[in-house]
Amino acid sequence: MFSLISKWPLVRQIREQKDGTGLESMSDKTRAMHARIDDAQVARSICPYCGVGCGQLIYHKDGKLISIEGDPESPISQGNLCPKGAASYQLLTHSRRELKVKYRAPRATQWTEMSLDRAMDMVAERVWESRKRTFITQENGSTINHTTAICHLGGATLDNEENYLIKKLFTGGLGMVCVSNQARI
């Protein structure tokens, strides 16, 4: 009983002669509280929006995102993020994000769901067939080895490594020349 009363912040204030604005006013519950990132892991990342390239610290635990904050050590952003960068946790977790492959057949009025594997096989088949149909080896007596009937348009939030693989496969492997990017739009 005594210990219960002594935990009461008011009693502590009187006993310790403090004014109640310091640690003495904390309840056990408050004392037990901690930042949600305390025991989280952190990945060092970069904001995906504009070209400034602000540093981000991405806190995560047990495979779940916890929060995204500015990286104070970035020589560019020094911990700052703009409203977009500060909202990027929501970019990854909002409810309208698509999580399934969707397929629309010719003339269909609705999407149908499809497994990732099947969709990949079908896309590979479409590319294969279109390329076969449209590949040109010679034009005006000159070897050109290209197709102009399959095109690519990429955004500029792709990683360099991804762009590298796209160009390598599409141009180096498939002979596609109609390859473009947001950077020229």
Added chain:
Amino acid sequence: MPGLGTSFGRGGATTAQQDLANADCILIEGSSMAEAHPVGFRWVMKAKERGATIIHVDPRFSRTSALADIWIPIRAGSDIAFLGALVRHIIENELFFREYVVHYTNASCILRDDYGDPEDRADGYFSGWNEDARNYSMQSWQYKGEGLSFPERDLTLQDSQCVFQKLKRHFARYTPEMVEKVCGISPALFYKVADTLVKASGPDKTAAICYAVGWTQHSKGVQIIRTASILQLLLGNIGRPGGGILALRGHASIQGSTDIPTLYDILPGYLPMPRGGEEETLQQYLDAHTPKTGLWSNTPSYFISLLKAYYGKHATAENNFGYNWLPKLTADHSFFEYLYDMADGKMEGMFLIGQNSAVGAPNSRLQRKSMAKLKWFVIRDMVETEPARFWRDSAEIERGELKTEEIETEVFFFPAAGHAEKEGAFTNTQRLLQWREKAVDPPGDCRSDAWFIHQLALRLIGKARAARDPIDEPLRALDWWYPEDRFGEPKMEAVLAEINGWKTPVAAATDRGSIEGVLFGGVDREGNHHHEAQIDGYEELKNDGSTACGCWIYSGVFSRDGVNKANSRKSRDYLGHGWGFSWPSDRRIIYNRASARPGGEPWSERKKLVWWDSGNWTGIDVPDFKKDKPPDYEPQNQERGLDGQRGDAPFILHEDGLGWLYVPKGLQDGPMPTHYEPLESPVHNALYSRDTNPVVNWFTRAENRFAPPGDPRFPFVLTTYRLTEHHTGGGMSRFLSHLSELQPEMFVEVSPELDEPEWQNHPSSRGSVSFWRSGPVTRQCCQ
């Protein structure tokens, strides 16, 4: 990119955002930096705190103008007239930085006798105009003599055929009075800008220029950037702390998307794509793209190393390193051209990866209608964006122009992983590669674009191996060696290792025994011997197949020490060395040889960056120059490569090593910028008899019409801008409640003179858009 590339040599910002803090004046034009690049703008504010003058030139008074010292309202599309007048003012009044201009620019180079300027020719064009083909032959724009490597020069700048005199003549009519007429800027305001810029330049001072898509998205964007480049060269502001031109890229990896392009006409590292006909053989290609002097004299090493990265062991000297497998260009295959192929039903399939062409590309109606002509359409995004549903709820469906039941297009929507769910590097606006670590696995079927391409590649290569068709040879030869994780995603550091470059097994046959610097065990996904040690930089690349390198300008990012420098996170100085990797070779301010006097000592203590000291270039930044080339070096016998350039020639990618006030090669529409009105300008050109840029491809078709200049039906200019809270096509922002609460809807700002009812409908010759008029009305708005 050609604006900066042709002026200085590299298509990238010349400086770093942090370095803006060292500027004595910052001119922001074609950008609302405070709104669109808010965190980068803090460095502008730091400069202001230190006493710099901030100038914002923009038709609209924005957050950027509010924080600037001087706001100059300009008529949209008249930037060349304004900047050109600054060039004239500086030349006429002898205000240029003479020593810098004489030594570091091509002002002194002598032009051919048959070069003609629009000022001197009755037709108002540069020499070489072909009326039938509607293009220029660029022969007469060259320097006198042979090639660009060793031009005749007149260091007094007096020769009537020298670039300086031609530049002076070219801009002679760009007077403050003309600026008032063309741009709507009073002479008083004009002089205020001119005086501020001039006072903030010189040995002890520097001024910087920032621009964004307010320039680049003009039909003449390249020439606007060129005019700014001329201005900065005349003022001596390139390659120096607090100076430079900062291109503000709007997306996380716009710069990266051209360095390692998914563009039709270039390969990684700005190597040109080969063309059919004249570049049918490897030798023809190399002959066409290998100048005698400068860094590009190593084109064979860069290009053959790329072929080795693409085709691995299948690329041999005997088969010209697989040159035949690379497709050849036969026309303009850019997006705007192939869109018409789509509209005509000639395009069978399309990949749209992280882009929203139904919202973010010109003529969105034509975009959506053309999609309905595809046989198949693959789209990858995080949300169902407008292109993903063009077939069911687009405006064209609503209007009855398209009927869902009649659209034959097969649509595949793949959900994409977000930035925290994959690893890889972005290259930001200042050429800085910054790596992102993966935090969590992507949810559901979401996968990275790398996963998608990798899995597609494995399937297609498998098909090619099972077939015998000769057209599948490049697929069979493609070096797809990448190790993968448990989800089947290729290891991104393996791709980065290839981008950096390594020695190939051929070279190692005699050189074995050490595994130092070999990444991923030197083996491919099947465990076969695949590569040797990493190279340390592009200087090590060879043209004999002994090296492979996916992008020569990025070489050094993941070198022999095995450290992924894009992921380094210990910044040691204000330029951020130790944090990320700035191409090329971690140089943060490029062309920095120009930060020292011709003799090698800093221009001033206040503006020192790189200097010559005891036989070496050294300093705060990594020297963008051959480390031991003395400042007084002169080529004696027309040497090749970098040895063919003088010790006071800082622009090492250009054959002559000079900054180009005048561009003798590389631009289709003229060696010097000329003011033409934008394509659909409501007014005629006050400076020249021709309204618009003569070489512009209008892409005109019935469904993509343009209003001619001065068309009375379209008397107003509507410009768009980014808000801090929203991003591009909206796929990354409109779906986020936090951002949509801050900026819930589109609106228009209108001059009070044009005030109309609250709902506004704005037609152009291609479509119309309706907005809610809200927000503050800009009283000073032009036109």
